[in-house]
Amino acid sequence: MVSIGIIGAGPAGIAAARVLIANDRSYDIDLFETSSKIGGVWNYDPQSNNTAMYDVLETNLSSHLMAFKDYPFTNIDPNIKTFPGREQVQQYLESYYDSTVANYSKLGLFTEKRVISLEKVDSHWELKADSDDSTYIYDYIVVANGHFNKPFIPTVPGSYQWKNQSHSKNFVNSEHYRGLNVVVVGNASSATDIATQISTTASKVYHSVKPDSETNWPANSIIEVVSQIQSLDEPNSNTVHFIDGTSIQNVDHIIWATGFQYGVPFLKSYHSDLFRNQSNRLYNLWEQIVYKPDPTIFFSLLPKNIIPFQLAELQASIIDLVILGSITKSDMVDADNESITSSDYHSLPTPKDIEYYQHLGSIVARHGPDSKFKPLTWTDSLVQERISSSKVKAERQKLLVQWAIHQNLQNKPYSIPPDDFTG
CATH class of the missing domain: 3.50.50.60 (FAD/NAD(P)-binding domain)
Incomplete structure (x- = not known):
């Protein structure tokens, strides 16, 4: 049986779980979350200062554009505002998780467990957390720990x-x-x-x-x-x-x-290959997702200036197809833009983000036509909504x-x- 460990139960982590579950592959899936519940950066606690949120905050994206596929914000409030507050986003994420992930029989959710070590041993990954002495064993790892933890x-x-x-x-x-x-x-x-x-x-x-x-x-x-x-x-x-x-x-x-740096402190032995003495971009990743030297570990939501919830599901569809074997190492032939050493590599301001969504969508359509979960299709009206979103905000x-x-x-x-x- 295939086992998958997901590090982080914020939007990226729960979206990955949702897609992997929806495609009905019977995977064993564990989610590891540092805080006491799901939500990631949106799970705000002013006492612990654990996220980049603050007391009064509303979204930069409209609720319609921000929503996961087939799960509108109106599920939590029929009168949801155009730009919801952080409390409503957290409520939305909890509702999404409860409806699409929580009832999966092969799911484990480990809260208040900070991953401190992740090593590849033979053909499997060994994961350790700071709250117990256990070693968790997985075939695949999804790194979904966000990039709002290490201030620059x-x-x-x-x-x-x-x-x-x-x-x-x-x-x-x-x-x-x-x-x-x-x-x-x-x-x-x-x-x-x-x-x-x-x-x-x-x-x-x-x-x-x-x-x-x-x-x-x-x-x-x-x-x-x-x-x-x-x-x-x-x-x-x-x-x-x-x-x-x-x-x-x-x-x-x-x-x-002034933004944040990327950080994966639990992957110490991979730092030189992933970062190359940089802190604002990662290398050796196919489509900014799959670690090419060993495509059993994936990274979710590294790009910036994007629509995160939708992209998380789209990237998870890519991850699912790699695990399934529909996308192989021989398919991972992009140039990786090795010459781009700055954070511009991960920055996708509109319309670059639209091009990225459409590109990933074409990969999913080509390699996974029979997948049960279908990522959001970028129609002309959705493209126009995204293009005009900055003016609306x-x-x-x-x-x-x-x-x-x-x-x-x-x-x-x-x-x-x-x-x-x-x-």
């Missing part, structure tokens, strides 16, 4: 001496920054969201972005766009210098919303900024605006 903070002169700084992973809510002068660093959505939130309580917010950024804030906001940080003065002076020659004094705190962001201005004037912390707020 760029090194600039003076940064090691600067005390009042943190990563966006440590952000909880706007109250922590009441009355402070704060610099938020980053070009992605987390920086924009955090700057918006703390503008309700901070004295002044400076949004530090790269020179080619098109970031703009309304004139009546307390947020000001500044250039990229060049250096930080000694802690006592609290001065930040920027590459355009300007400086800001009396900075109380810096928030680095940008309009939503404008409303959130106006709400933050409103809350600031009322001396109230950030919250999700009521449905009747129009700006």
